[in-house]
Amino acid sequence: MQLLIADLHLHPAQPDIARAFVDYLRGPARDASSLTILGDLFEAWIGDDYQGEFERTIIAELRACHEAGTRLAFMHGNRDFLIGEGFAADSGCALLEDPTVVELGGERVLLMHGDSLCTRDEAYMAFRQQARNPAWQAQILAMPVEERLALAKKLRQQSGEANSNKAEDIMDVTPSEVVKTMEAAGVQTLIHGHTHRPAVHDLEVAGAPAKRYVLGDWRPDQGWQLRVEGDTFALESFSL
Template sequence: MIPQHASALLISDLHLTPSMPLTAQRFFDFCEKDAPKVETVLILGDLFEYWVGDDAALHSPFHQEVKNTLATLSTKVKTYYLHGNRDFLVGKHFLSKTGMTLLPDPSKINIAGSEYVLCHGDSLCTADISYQVFRSWVRKPWIQKLFLRMPLNWRRSIANHLRSNSSVQYQRSMQFSVEGAQAKTNVTLSACAAVLKDQAGNQLIHGHTHRPKHHQEHLQDQEWQRWVLSDWDLDHPESGRPRASALLINQDGVRHTDLIKT
């Protein structure tokens, strides 16, 4: 039986970190003012910039504030969490303290009488073969257990190294081919078609690519709609227009709603 709700707000890719206080504050405001207006909130991954274990959050006042905010939200609306590529190590302890329900990737949910397939989106970027190989390894339970047994400072160092290396590789690929780099970090039609066929759906919602848009797509005899969630960033105006939005689904349909304070 898939979950059923009358209305929902979906967000992803906030990349919360103490170094982005404006983005974090907008999330706190969202949980207090915007989220209680619907029946359920779905966080489709990368809520945090990185996550190296639930034990790390115990030593961070910032992560404790996020935890408390989510715990309060969960008393008001049903709150779901789906792992992203930055926070796939969010574990049972943190989830239990927040009251959130973990969804597998992908999942199907019924909102306002329509069924939607949800995923973070990184598994759909199949043109990036090296990343998919990396993803298949780090999602193995025994690899995760080994990593979580390392000293906390080692884990943080590894996470920072991986983030830095990913950024460098992307910048290098952009120098050679902007079009190629963008295609490599976007979803493929074949991956979308495959997940929708497996889930017996024709409406897909994901984040990860930071390219918010509504798509009407097809491949051979399959047709579907795809909504991409926005990332959030209110702390780096030099990188472009501040971003913070959610996808609202209710009896009136599906629409992106801008959360930037004016």
């Protein structure tokens, strides 16, 4: 069994979700051969050099799950794009490029966080290009911790304000971009998160039937996962 999750947005202000994730790592994740996290594990990450008690607890639980035999993989999201090799070494998570093609259920499957598919949100796409620039990241990481904490808080506030004024369809994926991306990768199955709109979409790619699985975000009362057993893909919600 292989599991995929995304968009937990872990933060000290949401201890219920953090506790549920710890239980998940100690339970279902240890029954799986692998657990892949497709971005936004944390609500914010200002650099591997800053780890408070909250971050250290999550890292320790990931490491314990890894040492119990579950292969862990992590892909950057739009909130935790500053996670680096230090986090990977401490947690036992392998870092995945976005996008990445893997073999799941006996087929080639494209994994993404999903934000790069939201091309109608031009303002966000401009920010994404900046935020994924290594030079910009190096500049941010060179700032004192206090300044990075303040910047992260400011960016979260700005994001919330901006999203409240955007049309719903702008913040969802662009259908033509989905097809183009899947065709370029040579796959008929795509799995991503980011939009917080869990669903299984049927579509056509390169003249053949295809599927797009969208992982849901975790909330105080509900979590989401994609479970792959054999050639069966099951998008599931569960109570926290």
